[in-house]
Amino acid sequence: MQVLLVFLSVAFALSLGAKLPLDGTQNFNIHQRIFGGKDAHKGQFPYIVSMHIRRANESYICGGSIIDHTWILTAAHCIHNADWVKIFYGSTTLWNSELSHVVYSDNIIEHENYDNGTHVNDIALIRTPRVEYSELINKVSLADRGNDYEGAWAVASGWGEIAHNSISKSLQFVGLQIDRKSSNTIIRSTTWDGTSCGRGDSGGPLVTQDDPKLIGITSTGIGGYLTNFCRVSAYLDWIRSHTGLEYKARVREPKTYNSLTMQVLLVVLSVTCALSHGAKLPLGGTQNFDIQQRIQKGKDAHKGQFPYIVSLAISKKNRITECGGSIIDNNWILTAAHCTHNADWVEIFYGSTKYEQGEFSHVVGSDNIIEHENYDMATTHVNDIALIRTPRVEYSELVNKVSLADRDNDYVGAWAIASGWGKNEYGRKQENLQFIDLQIHSKMNCWNYIYKPSDTIICVGPFVGEGDSGGPLVTRDDPKLVGVTSFLDPGRLSGFSRVSSYLDWIRKHTGLQ
Incomplete structure (x- = not known):
């Protein structure tokens, strides 16, 4: 079949991704997309x-x-x-x-x-x-060993980009005719009507249209013109x-x-950017506070010790950042706004002391993230608080909520526990959940250190560290969630969003009393 679409230029396609030599002469983009495809219906390609x-x-x-x-x-x-x-x-x-x-x-x-x-x-x-x-x-059945499929029509399918900066959330498919055999291990399809595979479709199937057989695996190509597939019959043994x-x-x-019961709308991550080297996505604003926090000089937590903490893998454009969060209800996580700001999606890992190895996980799209409407990332990090709506989780010994702070208690002088998976003082990633005891400073002592004093900030010392942002500060006696890890003034103190200042805001969005 032929799907008519505006031809996408080879030069543009080559500009989008990492380049590799093939046959010693041409450069091809290896990160593929379905160009000029159609929407698949449910169950059409069950494989x-x-x-x-x-x-x-x-x-x-x-x-x-x-x-x-x-x-x-x-x-x-x-x-x-x-x-x-x-x-x-x-x-x-x-x-x-x-x-x-x-x-x-x-x-x-x-x-x-x-x-x-x-x-x-x-x-x-x-x-x-x-x-x-x-x-x-x-x-899907595998290709026949002695068939090179020259001239056969086949169907390629995938979820990659369908054109420049146009992302397909629905499965796309396109009909392609197989070129004459030029390699024992590669199948090639060349088109002149703008149809091909493209970035995001890598690894996907090429299946014969009649008598469906998996004959190719999407490998390299030029968007809108040519696709190379790994020839499955060459690898049967x-x-x-x-x-x-x-x-x-x-x-x-x-x-x-089990998958999410709510629809999760995600922005597709570009394979090219993910595979290429790039600067880390900055989270900080303009003042001299490091908001990517670490638990430094902490202790290893044992399984079930802090059942309310979750680890978060957060996608922002083409980078993954790491934060913590707290379970405050069956359907709600409380974290820092700077963690979720401009996030495309978040994967939440529950019930483990090992980073990103939870008892289970949920993927949540940006439409389930509620950032405080007055959060100011550029200057003060005031109102650095956010909610994440999740599918319902059932409580257990390893997964449970933490109670919110009391409204009228400033907790000055109280001892509290900060926990997280961030890097230690040597810059090494902590695979095991860490925790540390910290004493809460008076407001005046806190204000002596921060750029813009605010009643909505709790300060503790000495400090936590990078990777623990968004994580909990919970009172040691009668555990209550009093703070959300926000920023760090290296060597002196750590700043937390004061949960008691946001009880009405939390109740407004969650209905929690």
Whole structure:
């Protein structure tokens, strides 16, 4: 089939992403999008999955194909050096799936001869918990060994960008004809009508239109003109060697999570930016306070000690920032406004002392974030408080709420506990939840240190540190959430948003008394 669309220039496509040499002559953009595609209906492609991939402080998306109850086939460049992958099954809407699994790096098998420079052998497997097939979730058969599929029509599908700065939240598909065979390991489709795969579709399937078979994995190309796919038939022995019954690799079983019941609207992260090197997204304003906080000289918390704390992975454009938050109700998290300011989405990890390894997690879009309407990020960080609406969570020994501060208590002189996963005094990331006892200063002592005195700020000493922003300050005796970690004056004190100053604001948005 042919889908008519304005032709996207090769020069523009090449300007968008990392470049790689192929066949020694041309440069191709490896981060793909469906250009000139159509919306898929629910259940039309039950074999495709979308994947949220985390590597270091970067986050990006790719596609993949279900080839068995416990196996996903995708591109090696998608999962190269990945820490973990969240797989979304059975939906045409990005991140709003019937089922999702989180899978860690020890369940990822990258082709042993994959070359990250030339992207030869751009194929990988992901082992998952068992999924049961249905109308919306099903496997696709693999390509026939002796068929090169020259001239055949096939369907490519994915959730990537559909044009320049135009993001598809709905699954797109496009019909492509296979070129004459020019490589034993690559299938190529060249078009002149503006149809192709593109950035965000990497790792996704190319499936024959008649007698559906998975013949290709989206790899490299030029948006609107040409797409290269990894030829599946060239890797049948490799696939079977890893997915057969004799496979005995060590596997840490990932947890299974039910998907959100509310629709999560997300801005798609550009794979190009995620894979490229870039400056970290600054969170600070113009004054001399470091608002990316750390628990320094803290102690390791034991499991269940602070069931109200959550860790947050926050996406802002193409960067991931890390913050903490507090459970204040079954459906609400309290955190700092500077953490969620301009966020595209937030993943919330509940019930663990290990960073981003919760008992379960929720992904929440920007339409579920409520930032204080008078938050001033540029100057004072006054009103540095925000709410996140979540799907309902049930309480347990590991997941529970914390009571809010009393309205008329300033807590001067009281001892309180700050907790979080931020870096230590040596700049090393804390994988285990840390906590520290701190004494609350008088307002006058606090005002001597901060740029603009405010009754809405609590000061403690010595200080917390980077990565703990948004986390809780809870009184040691009769635990109450009295502060939300906001800023740091290095070597002297830490500033927290005073929760008691915002009880009416919290009640207005949550209905909590």
